[in-house]
Amino acid sequence: MSPNTWVIEMPTEKSRSRPYPQRISPYGVHHPSRDAFTRTRDPPTAATPTKIVDHPVFEDIRTIMSVLKASGLMPIYEQVSDYEVGPPTKTNEFYSFFVRGVVHALTLFNIYSLFTPISAQLFYSYRETDNVNQWIELLLCILTYTLTVFVCARNTKSMLRIMNEILQLDEEVRRQFGANLNENFGFSVKFLVGIAVSQTYIIILKIYAVKGEITPTSYVLLAFYAIQNGLTATYIVFASALLKIVYIRFHFINQLLNGYTYGQQQKPKQKRNHNGHFRAALMDNFPEDSLFIYRMHNKLLRIYKGINDCCNLILVSFLGYSFYTVTTNCYNLFVQITAKGMISPNILQWCFAWLCMHVSLLALLSRSCGLTTREANATAQILARVYAKAKEYQNIIDKFLTKSIKQEVQFTAYGFFAIDNSTLFKIFSAVTTYLVILIQFKQLEDSKVDDSIPAQT
Structure with a gap:
């Protein structure tokens, strides 16, 4: 293939013309049976026939995916082969449709209950400002979860396509380089447990704060309110895990490409460094490797954009809801600390539980988006730092760089703003501003109450 050809077509079944050592995985080459992303299975025999199992790339987030499947947010896909998933069966599709129907019915019931005296037992306040904040927060919670269910149902095919593209890309990496990518996704299970514990604790606090006997309708409202918050938070963790998967693959090709940079090429020729990996790659292999790198990079960009398209509406709603929840709970803490009466331990624990959950989710989302975008x-x-003496190598580099200049990579919330490591700081800056406004409204209300007391006496 001529180096001046920009359209890259790589064979999918043809193996390398030269043996390629397992040297470029940034996380090392691991034994297949312990690998978390790809693994080699023994060839099928009469005694041990081939069995299709869920692909290891999604094994570490199997728990969180099972929760999303059971709640109708993820399609219950079929495993076609080790590197391909298929659409759900009619039975599974009907189950997801039924669950989403129940969710929307309960949402309508909750909205109706909130605008009737039924909810007065659970949602009450002593000041008008507190009352408005509480209702806005509740409506944002309902809106966020309803939008999450609607968007997930609409993007079923897109999510399956993203999963298949990740699996196919892993297959190419395994066949082309024999490399196994390994990463620990234990954070997803930890977040899932933390979300469940936080929501349970918040509901218990709410039950103890209610005066009198709680009605069955109130129990339904509380339970569904906890489910709405928990599943929305779970989906955010799932989106962060998907971004982490993409980040690892971007990092893989960057480490492979880094072996051809000027600094690596100038180092003394050693077979392996202290980590057991090759320090530098032979420039004779650059044309062949660069074709694969460009193709893989384009696929990863497509996957990255696909995840963004599937999540952007959910992210806009969730960020708005988290912003308001953090603000109202900071405001409630301020009211409790500055109150002249006795401080309520129940309210303090309630506020800290909400703040811990939402701040940790915002930090996880910001970090995952920031790392993937940066990579x-x-x-x-x-x-741009590749050591290219020959002109044909430079032509390959120039063509990729020319395309990259026009290609801006950002993970956005429906195009309104980019989500990266600075997002958390921006949110807290906005929280501080809005918190000052709420405090001023509270002081205005207090002054009106103080003025009305002498008039009545």
Whole structure:
């Protein structure tokens, strides 16, 4: 293939013309049976026939995916092969449709209950400002979860396509380089447990705060309110895990490309470094490897954009809801601390539980988006440092860099703003501003109450 050809077509079944050592995985080459992303199975025999199992790339987030499947937010897909998933069966599709129907019915029931005296037992306040904040927060919670269910149902095919593209990309990496990517996704289970514990604790606090006997309708409202918050938070963790998967693959090709940079090429020729990996790659292999890198990079960008398209509406709603929840709970803490009467331990625990859950979710989302975006943009920067003596190598580099200049990589909330490591700081800046406004409204209400007391006496 001529180096001046920009359209890259790589064979999918043809193996390398030269043996390629397992040297470029940034996380090392691991034994297949312990690998978390790809693994080699023994060839089928009469005694041990081939059995299709769920692919290991999604094994570490199996728990969180099972929760989303059971709640109708994820399709109950069929495993076609080790590197392909298929659409759900009619039975599973009907189950997801039924669950989503029940969810929307309960949402309508909750909205109706909130605007009737039924909810007065659970949602009450002593000041008008507190009352408005509480109702806005509740409506944002309902809106966020309803939008999450609607968007997930609409993007079923897109999510399956993203999963298949990740699996196919892993298959190519395994066949082309024999490399196994390994990463620990234990954080998803930890967050799932933390969300369940937080929601349970919040509901218990709410039950103890209610005066009198709680009606069955109130129990339904509380239970569904906890489910709405829990499942929305679970989906955010799932989206962060998907971004982490993409980040690992971007990092893989960047480490592969880094072996051709000027600094690596100038180091003394050693077979392996202290980590057991090759320090530098032979420039003779660059044309062949660069074709694979460009193709893989384009696929990863497509997957990255696909995840963004599937999540952007949910992210806008969730960020708005989290912003308001953090603000109202900071406001409630301020009211409790500055109150002249006795401080309520129940309210303090309630506020801290909400703040811990939402701040940790915002930090996880911001970090996952920031890492993936940074790694996606780093490919062009690394390529610019490639040691290219020959003109044909330079032509390959120039063509990729020319395309990268026009390609801005960002993970956005429906295009309104980019989500990265600075998002958490921006949210807290906005929380501080809105908190000052709420405190001023509270002081205005207090002054009106103080003025009315002498008039009555």
